[in-house]
Amino acid sequence: MTEKRQFRAIKGTRDILPPDSALWNWFERTAREVFETYGFAEIRLPIFEETEVFARAIGAETDVVGKEMFTFPDPSLLDDGRFVSGWQKLKELAIAYDPGRDTMTAEMREQILSQSRVWALAAHTSILWSLEDAVKNLSSLRPEATASVARAYIEHGMHTLPGNVKLYYAGPMFRRERPQKGRYRQFYQVGAEVLGHSDAPSIDAEVLEMLLVLFGRVGLTNTRLYVNSIGCKDCRPKYVELLRTELQKVKDELGPDSQRRIETNPLRVLDSKLPEEQPIIETLPRISDHLCADCREHFAKLKDELKLRGIAYEENWRLVRGLDYYTRTTFEVTAAGLGSQNAVCGGGRYDGLVELLGGPPTKGIGFAIGTDRAILSIQEGSNLPKLPGLAVYVAWMGAKTYPTAVAIARKLRECGLGVELPPEEMKFKKSLGLADKLGARYALIIGEDEVASGTYTLKRLADADQKKLNENDLLEYLESERRSG
Numbered sequence: 001m002t003e004k005r006q007f008r009a010i011k012g013t014r015d016i017l018p019p020d021s022a023l024w025n026w027f028e029r030t031a032r033e034v035f036e037t038y039g040f041a042e043i044r045l046p047i048f049e050e051t052e053v054f055a056r057a058i059g060a061e062t063d064v065v066g067k068e069m070f071t072f073p074d075p076s077l078l079d080d081g082r083f084v085s086g087w088q089k090l091k092e093l094a095i096a097y098d099p100g101r102d103t104m105t106a107e108m109r110e111q112i113l114s115q116s117r118v119w120a121l122a123a124h125t126s127i128l129w130s131l132e133d134a135v136k137n138l139s140s141l142r143p144e145a146t147a148s149v150a151r152a153y154i155e156h157g158m159h160t161l162p163g164n165v166k167l168y169y170a171g172p173m174f175r176r177e178r179p180q181k182g183r184y185r186q187f188y189q190v191g192a193e194v195l196g197h198s199d200a201p202s203i204d205a206e207v208l209e210m211l212l213v214l215f216g217r218v219g220l221t222n223t224r225l226y227v228n229s230i231g232c233k234d235c236r237p238k239y240v241e242l243l244r245t246e247l248q249k250v251k252d253e254l255g256p257d258s259q260r261r262i263e264t265n266p267l268r269v270l271d272s273k274l275p276e277e278q279p280i281i282e283t284l285p286r287i288s289d290h291l292c293a294d295c296r297e298h299f300a301k302l303k304d305e306l307k308l309r310g311i312a313y314e315e316n317w318r319l320v321r322g323l324d325y326y327t328r329t330t331f332e333v334t335a336a337g338l339g340s341q342n343a344v345c346g347g348g349r350y351d352g353l354v355e356l357l358g359g360p361p362t363k364g365i366g367f368a369i370g371t372d373r374a375i376l377s378i379q380e381g382s383n384l385p386k387l388p389g390l391a392v393y394v395a396w397m398g399a400k401t402y403p404t405a406v407a408i409a410r411k412l413r414e415c416g417l418g419v420e421l422p423p424e425e426m427k428f429k430k431s432l433g434l435a436d437k438l439g440a441r442y443a444l445i446i447g448e449d450e451v452a453s454g455t456y457t458l459k460r461l462a463d464a465d466q467k468k469l470n471e472n473d474l475l476e477y478l479e480s481e482r483r484s485g
């Protein structure tokens, strides 16, 4: 007998249900609309890529690549038939198991033989493969999308396209982090990237303008924009060395994470939120004092451009971002109502990323909005949009009215109205009760009298106001109501 089990979504993943899903769709739709007015077009990317794409682009020493990726030996990368009939072969292995020679234990063997379903999956991975094969053929669920955009830019020779290449994307990302409010293992981002020959600060400023226009449109008004410049491949390494030297001097006063980062990634120490480390970090050398002339000029021009566009910002010298590919401009936007997970958007310039992945010299800048957090903040705020829900509930009574109900429901739907047509006849009171519970704005009452006289009774459920209308007037009235929201 099959074991009775209640299945649940895996830790860190969740279902987005109605009515929230309508808010999500509206948010993403608004992002598309705004981005398209700035000349961006959508790129749809794979959900998984060769692990190497992320490892190279984001950096092997970063938290994202080092600890947070969902990585798996990927059979689709092996095309020479070594992989066929995985579990059959595994079973053979188990049968031929030699306790003196193999690392497989007797229990493992038993399990293989008894639970072939589970082990069939394992057979797709390292057990069947040599370790070498498994490691050579790793894929990862994408933890972010910029690396994939850069990979696609190269793969499709987009550097030959006229002007800057402006792309946006929306979809799920995956990181193995500790789930909490605003932090999930499957989360969603909407992001945009500009790739091309120019690194003009006006591009950075326009990208920021577009981001803030979107936040304004969706009612995320309690936001703060933080900007910084983290230098380029010429000036940053010198600063990082200086920082490392200074950090060595105060090493004993730092916690274990920061101590480790002195070696692996000193910039990340600036990210520390530990209260006891704050006074020490405040005394460290600041990158703004160590930028090369070009980077200094770039940053100054960016700030001029932001002023020109009336964009309020704060400089934050400790904003270093967690991904290795950033150069010069980095930024973050925080929003209200999110507790400690208050960053709704992160981004910056990544000149050199395309080259790192084997492409031509290319400049780039982009951002990623955390959709989960943006939605949370909108829900906590006071600017929740009124989204069109169910407009009309068609309360038909008597089998003779059904054909009229079917026909009018279709016409109303053609006008773009949300319509609920009860599939079976219901008692009048029960029917109107359901209309209320479903949150319909109107009930359209169709009884035999109405059919005979060619009119409809339209009842506004909020205040029980009733009108008798013929079909034309009804359609006209509801249309104009829909247009005015």
Ligand code: ATP
Pocket (backbone or CB within 6 Å): 144, 175, 177, 182, 183, 184, 185, 187, 188, 189, 321, 322, 341, 343, 344, 345, 346, 347, 368, 369, 370, 371, 372, 373
């Ligand atoms: P954080 O410091 O909060 O971990 P991050 O610097 O790792 O963020 P980015 O890689 O810059 O984040 O991603 C951009 C945005 O994506 C973040 O500002 C955040 O809104 C969102 N985000 C990142 N990780 C998660 C997650 N695990 N769950 C939900 N949203 C996330």
Ligand code: MG
Pocket (backbone or CB within 6 Å): 322
């Ligand atoms: Mg993170």
